[in-house]
Amino acid sequence: MSGSLLEVKGLKMHFPVHGGLFYRQVATVYAVDGVSFDVRPGETVGLVGESGCGKSTLGKAILRLYDPTDGQVFFEGRDLAHVHGKELRMLRRDLGIIFQDPYESLNQTHTVGFILEEPFRIHCVGTPEERRAWAKDLLKKVGLPESAFERFPHEFSGGQRQRIGIARAIALKPKLVVCDEPVSALDVSIQSQILNLLLDLQKEMGLAFVFIAHDLAVVKHVSDRIAVMYLGKVVEFSDADELHHKPLHPYTQALLASIPEPDPSKSVEEKPFLEGEVPSPRNPPAGCRFHTRCPFAQPRCRTDIPELKAGPGVAPEHLVACHYAGELKPKS
Amino acid sequence: MSRFRLDPLTRKKFARFARIRRGYWSAVILAAAIGLSFFSEVFVNSRALVVRYQGRWYFPTYGAVIPGKTFGLDYEYETNYRRLKAELAAKSGSDFVLLAPAPYNAYENDLQEGIYPPTAPSFADGHYLGTDTSGRDVLARLVYGFRTAIIFSLLLLMCNYTVGISIGCAMGYFGGLFDLLFQRLIEVWSNVPFLYVIIIVASIMVPNFFSLVFIMMFFGWMGMTWYMRTVTYKQREREYVLAARALGASDAYIIFRHILPNTISVIVTFIPFSVSGGIVALTSLDYLGFGLPPPTPSWGELLRQGTNHLDASWIVLSVVLSMIVLLTMVTFVGEAIREAFDPRRHTVYE
Ligand SMILES: Nc1ncnc2c1ncn2[C@@H]1O[C@H](COP(=O)(O)OP(=O)(O)OP(=O)(O)O)[C@@H](O)[C@H]1O
Ligand code: SF4
Ligand SMILES: [Mg+2]
Numbered sequence: 001m002s003g004s005l006l007e008v009k010g011l012k013m014h015f016p017v018h019g020g021l022f023y024r025q026v027a028t029v030y031a032v033d034g035v036s037f038d039v040r041p042g043e044t045v046g047l048v049g050e051s052g053c054g055k056s057t058l059g060k061a062i063l064r065l066y067d068p069t070d071g072q073v074f075f076e077g078r079d080l081a082h083v084h085g086k087e088l089r090m091l092r093r094d095l096g097i098i099f100q101d102p103y104e105s106l107n108q109t110h111t112v113g114f115i116l117e118e119p120f121r122i123h124c125v126g127t128p129e130e131r132r133a134w135a136k137d138l139l140k141k142v143g144l145p146e147s148a149f150e151r152f153p154h155e156f157s158g159g160q161r162q163r164i165g166i167a168r169a170i171a172l173k174p175k176l177v178v179c180d181e182p183v184s185a186l187d188v189s190i191q192s193q194i195l196n197l198l199l200d201l202q203k204e205m206g207l208a209f210v211f212i213a214h215d216l217a218v219v220k221h222v223s224d225r226i227a228v229m230y231l232g233k234v235v236e237f238s239d240a241d242e243l244h245h246k247p248l249h250p251y252t253q254a255l256l257a258s259i260p261e262p263d264p265s266k267s268v269e270e271k272p273f274l275e276g277e278v279p280s281p282r283n284p285p286a287g288c289r290f291h292t293r294c295p296f297a298q299p300r301c302r303t304d305i306p307e308l309k310a311g312p313g314v315a316p317e318h319l320v321a322c323h324y325a326g327e328l329k330p331k332s
Numbered sequence: 333m334s335r336f337r338l339d340p341l342t343r344k345k346f347a348r349f350a351r352i353r354r355g356y357w358s359a360v361i362l363a364a365a366i367g368l369s370f371f372s373e374v375f376v377n378s379r380a381l382v383v384r385y386q387g388r389w390y391f392p393t394y395g396a397v398i399p400g401k402t403f404g405l406d407y408e409y410e411t412n413y414r415r416l417k418a419e420l421a422a423k424s425g426s427d428f429v430l431l432a433p434a435p436y437n438a439y440e441n442d443l444q445e446g447i448y449p450p451t452a453p454s455f456a457d458g459h460y461l462g463t464d465t466s467g468r469d470v471l472a473r474l475v476y477g478f479r480t481a482i483i484f485s486l487l488l489l490m491c492n493y494t495v496g497i498s499i500g501c502a503m504g505y506f507g508g509l510f511d512l513l514f515q516r517l518i519e520v521w522s523n524v525p526f527l528y529v530i531i532i533v534a535s536i537m538v539p540n541f542f543s544l545v546f547i548m549m550f551f552g553w554m555g556m557t558w559y560m561r562t563v564t565y566k567q568r569e570r571e572y573v574l575a576a577r578a579l580g581a582s583d584a585y586i587i588f589r590h591i592l593p594n595t596i597s598v599i600v601t602f603i604p605f606s607v608s609g610g611i612v613a614l615t616s617l618d619y620l621g622f623g624l625p626p627p628t629p630s631w632g633e634l635l636r637q638g639t640n641h642l643d644a645s646w647i648v649l650s651v652v653l654s655m656i657v658l659l660t661m662v663t664f665v666g667e668a669i670r671e672a673f674d675p676r677r678h679t680v681y682e
Contacts (some may be wrong), residue, residue: 023512065574103570109593111340122581130656152339168575 002072004038005208006062006176011035011071011081012280013054013061015280022233027282031057033232034071036308039176044209046200046214046223046240048255051280054232055118055212056100059178062210065090075176093123095258096169096177100185102161112139112164113149138167142197163197170201179212194212195222209287217254220244228252232281238318242317248311248320250294288323297322345597348672355668358661361419369479376475377432378440381412384392385420385427393432414458415649434460436469438476438629443467449590450637450644462646468651470626476629478654480541485610488545488552495553497592497599500560505568505587513562518554527617532620541624548613555648563595604666608659615655631655 013032015164016025039045047234052227056313061068066079073080098106106115116135120126126134142163145282153161162182179198183191199222201207213219219226220240228238228251236249247253248309254274277291279285287294291301300323308319338346350356373393374381385389385403392398393412400407416431433457435443442463445448449467453460461470491552503511530536531548533539539547567573583590611631617623618632626633631651638648 060574063578065578089582090581092578096579097575097578099571099575101571105575107572107590107594108341109577118576118581119579120580122576152341154341165575167577172579196636258656 006039006042006210007072007074008038008058008062009036009072009074010067010188011058011061011073013057013066014069027295030232030281030284032061033173033235033284035229035232037227037234039208039210039238041175042202042206042208043224044211044222046219046226046230048219049210049228049229051214052278052281053229054281055072055214055229056180058229059097059180059210059214060211063097063178065097067257077089082108089123093172094175096172096174097232098162098165098177098179098182100181102158102165102185103153105165106161108152108154110152111149112144112151112153115164116149116167118186119168123172134171139172141201142167158186159194162186162194162223166194166197170207172278173205174207176208176210178212180212181214182211183213184213191218198222210248217259228255231279231284233321234290234319235290235322236318237308237332238276238311238320239315242315244320246314246318247316248314248325249322251290251291288321290322300322342597345673350534351667352668354670355671358664359668362658362661362665365478366482369475369482372479373432375432376434376436376438376469376472378413378435378437378599379410380431380435381427382430383416383428399659431458434458434469434471434475436472436577438468438472439627440469441467442469450641450647452633452644453646461650464634464642464647465641465644470634470647471630473634474650475633477631477634478658480624480628480630482607482613484541484545484614486519488548488610489547489606491545492553492606493556493599494514495549496556497560497595499553500557501564501587501591501595503557504561504564504582505591507565512627514557515520518557521551522554524551532623535619538625539623544614544617544624548610555606556599559598559602560595563598564591567594601666601670601673604662604669608662608666611658611662613652613664 011032012030012034015031016027017027017029018024019026033054035058037045045056049055057066060066062080063072064073064083068081071081075091075094080091083091110118113132113135116138120131120134125131132149135147139146139148144160144163144167148156148160148164153164156163156164162185166182182198183194185192189318198209209222211219211222216228218224226240226243227234227237228243228249229235230251236243236247236252243252244256247256251274251323253315258274275295279289279292285302286305287303288294288297288301288306289296294301304323306321306323307329308321310316311318311320312328339439347360352506368375373379377393381391383392384404390398390402392411395615397410399409400411403411405411407418410558413429413431414435415429420427420429434466441449442457442459449463450465451457451463451467453462459471460467461474464473499514503514526548529551530539530544533547537543551642573586576590613631614623615632615635618630619636620632621636623632624630631654633654634647634651638644638651640646
């Protein structure tokens with residue numbers, strides 16, 4: 001797709017599980033198993049799915065924090081999955097990541113100033129004085145007082161720490177930032193503050209976001225487009241509004257239905273809900289991975305893997321991976 | 333600069349350590365003892381501290397040998413200050429000699445006619461702990477032996493840790509085949525009965541101080557690798573390391589700026605035990621006669637003399653008591669550090 005900042009093609013991330021007497025590989029975790037999507041400059045792509053479906057793994061594999069098993073990750077035409085050493089490190093100036101747990105992602109032994117100067121130090125840009133000034137600018141940008149510079153991460157609240165993490169991620173003026181559930185560890189009252197900060201920064205700096213969340217409600221508000229993941233695969237990828245109004249995949253429909261509806265006329269019983277456990281990514285079901293829980297599953301679903309392709313009767317960029325997309329009777 | 337300020341968590345650990353009294357005071361006393369042992373020449377020495385002779389001042393403690401002729405004696409070799417003191421005192425002029433508190437060095441045989449060593453402690457002679465079987469002052473041997481043992485075990489510790497930390501860190505950080513190869517190598521290497529190897533080596537060539545450190549390091553670096561491997565492996569997966577890598581940090585940057593500083597608490601916890609281990613190892617080698625070549629003052633050699641001459645109980649008592657006091661204090665420090673640095677794994681103080 002032309003005009004994409006990031007294009008992920010058939011990305012796979014399998015983790016070998018070793019065990020036994022001779023440290024043999026005894027199993028494989030198919031955490032991410034053939035994911036394709038793209039991100040355009042300055043847009044937000046939401047990535048939703050239940051816990052354990054491989055969202056974080058996908059985010060990390062995109063940024064090459066893991067070496068992907070297979071597939072390509074084109075960032076401005078360069079394949080991130082296959083560059084090495086210095087070239088990779090230089091490309092990383094244009095990429096950023098914000099983690100879920102701001103306590104874990106900040107080194108407790110460093111001052112906030114040291115942490116915020118780090119991006120510049122790593123890339124040897126600026127003099128020590130300049131770095132100091134830039135770090136203080138960053139503090140201002142994320143709404144922290146300059147006095148934070150001398151202090152240590154654990155002296156701050158969760159929301160403030162997340163601001164520090166955000167400041168570090170945008171320090172080098174990246175083009176793409178992966179936000180891995182940036183607000184789900186925070187108090188509800190602070191979540192919207194942090195989300196607004198991210199949106200403001202996006203507007204100001206023209207950032208593109210890959211916004212990971214397990215909660216479709218959060219993603220809906222911030223995303224231009226949404227990719228829904230289930231067990232290591234993208235099952236539906238579409239414009240956010242379109243996805244909201246015309247969900248094609250039964251899994252997306254179930255996720256949408258589970259969002260508390262402000263409309264009281266719909267009764268609770270009508271909502272389809274998901275039954276059963278999420279199967280283990282060590283041993284994903286054959287065929288459509290959702291067939292063990294899909295209320296519409298047919299015999300074919302157990303054997304044939306549905307491809308992610310344009311859905312019937314919707315916008316051409318609305319992709320879905322279901323054999324019976326569009327033929328299903330919406331349950332309402 | 334503020335960026336090198338100790339972070340509050342580390343400061344808290346040190347504060348907690350200071351609150352564990354017996355560990356803290358043991359550390360203070362040990363540090364003082366080690367510090368003072370570098371100036372042992374001032375306290376335990378056959379050379380005088382100050383000599384005033386015919387209007388001139390002499391400070392023989394450090395520096396070249398002052399021959400007896402300088403003080404009007406009839407010999408060219410080093411002045412015997414104890415005798416000089418007696419002579420000058422007899423003349424009752426303004427000349428005098430100020431001896432060190434214990435006026436013997438660790439090598440001289442203080443043999444007197446008609447008296448056969450070992451001699452019992454005597455304040456009149458200045459042999460506060462008596463003499464050993466060749467008439468050497470036990471206190472002097474003890475003090476200089478302490479210095480040898482401490483320097484030996486600190487040097488050994490530095491060598492062991494440098495090698496062990498580097499290899500362990502690399503194993504944990506890079507993992508894979510490198511890790512696997514070294515794991516097997518270390519397992520094999522740890523099973524070499526190293527005391528026997530040293531005994532064999534020592535019977536072929538007499539080791540000196542540095543070759544002994546080297547041999548012991550050769551078989552002793554493995555201890556640290558396991559711990560370093562584990563902590564590095566844990567740290568490597570932490571999100572703050574991933575964050576640094578996502579920013580474009582190199583492996584070297586990550587190891588030196590992030591991982592090593594975060595493993596310091598673990599390393600510090602092991603230091604006291606390594607120190608006492610080093611002292612015990614050197615003492616046992618010396619005891620067996622495979623350690624430092626004689627006449628180097630050493631506790632192991634004193635211990636052997638003492639156990640061979642139990643009738644001269646002052647020898648064995650001096651060295652055994654010193655050993656007990658030293659090792660107990662080191663253990664107190666070690667316990668306190670472990671307690672202060674890793675309160676989760678042990679009982680709660682406060
Ligand atoms: N390094 C690893 N080695 C082995 N398995 C892993 C590894 N990392 C993740 N997994 C497994 O891959 C699967 C996907 O994990 P991932 O963390 O990507 O899920 P997630 O969608 O981010 O979930 P959450 O919402 O809980 O963060 C999980 O089953 C997890 O156990
Ligand atoms: S392919 Fe079959 S099992 Fe999978 S979502 Fe569609 S209907 Fe359900
Ligand atoms: Mg996650």
